[in-house]
Amino acid sequence: MSLDLPDIGLGTSGTKGHECADAVATALDAGYRFVDTAQMYDNEPAVGAGIRLSEVDREDVVLASKILPDNLGYEDAKRTGRESLDRLGVDELDLLYVHWPTGAYDPEESLRALQELHDEGVTRNVAVSNFTPELLDEAREILDADIAAHQVECHPLLPQDELREYAAEHGHTLVGYCPLGQGDIFDTPELQAVADRHDTTPAAVCIAWAVETEALVPIPKSATPEHIRANLEAASLDLTEEDMATIDGIEERRRLVDPDGAAWNQ
Numbered sequence: 661m662s663l664d665l666p667d668i669g670l671g672t673s674g675t676k677g678h679e680c681a682d683a684v685a686t687a688l689d690a691g692y693r694f695v696d697t698a699q700m701y702d703n704e705p706a707v708g709a710g711i712r713l714s715e716v717d718r719e720d721v722v723l724a725s726k727i728l729p730d731n732l733g734y735e736d737a738k739r740t741g742r743e744s745l746d747r748l749g750v751d752e753l754d755l756l757y758v759h760w761p762t763g764a765y766d767p768e769e770s771l772r773a774l775q776e777l778h779d780e781g782v783t784r785n786v787a788v789s790n791f792t793p794e795l796l797d798e799a800r801e802i803l804d805a806d807i808a809a810h811q812v813e814c815h816p817l818l819p820q821d822e823l824r825e826y827a828a829e830h831g832h833t834l835v836g837y838c839p840l841g842q843g844d845i846f847d848t849p850e851l852q853a854v855a856d857r858h859d860t861t862p863a864a865v866c867i868a869w870a871v872e873t874e875a876l877v878p879i880p881k882s883a884t885p886e887h888i889r890a891n892l893e894a895a896s897l898d899l900t901e902e903d904m905a906t907i908d909g910i911e912e913r914r915r916l917v918d919p920d921g922a923a924w925n926q
Contacts (some may be wrong), residue, residue, distance in 0.1 A: 662777035669694030671881030684710025729763025737773035756783035839878035863896035
């Protein structure tokens with residue numbers, strides 16, 4: 661049974677301490693019900709504090725974290741997966757990802773650890789991030805649990821057609837980070853044109869495009885209350901078929917997160 665994720669989530673990369681906790685509480689009180697963090701972000705305690713600060717019950721929040729690449733050896737993955745619970749101050753995660761298939765990642769050992777963390781109740785669902793179709797195939801062969809989500813960079817200039825089709829075919833959700841293209845894509849003429857039609861911003865158009873797209877959930881990050889609320893409001897923006905065709909007709913492709921060690925560069 662696939663995990664039913666909300667239409668939009670809050671990314672927390674780059675925020676820490678009180679700023680992060682306030683952003684999480686603001687987002688939840690505004691209506692978000694999906695929060696994404698990672699061991700790499702060094703902010704799990706703040707994310708947990710933000711959940712407790714909000715008026716929303718923990719049970720109503722989809723909470724995700726990711727195992728640091730250097731922690732993906734079997735023993736380290738098992739230990740640090742549980743440590744993430746302690747840092748967050750929760751009894752279980754809703755999603756636990758392999759963050760990058762790099763560093764200490766070994767398919768058999770890393771995924772065995774993830775499967776055991778699932779079986780032991782540390783996480784309700786297992787997930788992966790920054791995988792290729794080939795690595796997804798391999799993971800699906802190794803895991804007993806279904807992959808619930810695959811997180812990758814995704815926005816109108818990197819629509820990830822192949823991975824979206826893969827997600828739809830295999831029953832998981834593509835979770836899109838950098839859904840606003842880090843703001844670097846707002847001057848794209850097609851996005852500007854659609855924004856002008858709706859008297860809104862290219863940022864809102866990017867969010868609405870993601871929400872309208874099959875098997876895709878965007879997780880924009882922001883620590884600014886106005887932007888947090890605006891991103892949530894954008895999820896309700898109705899784009900027409902013409903709007904979607906305009907956006908899908910963008911020919912330029914731009915990847916913003918592209919480390920040399922990424923699987924697609926091997």
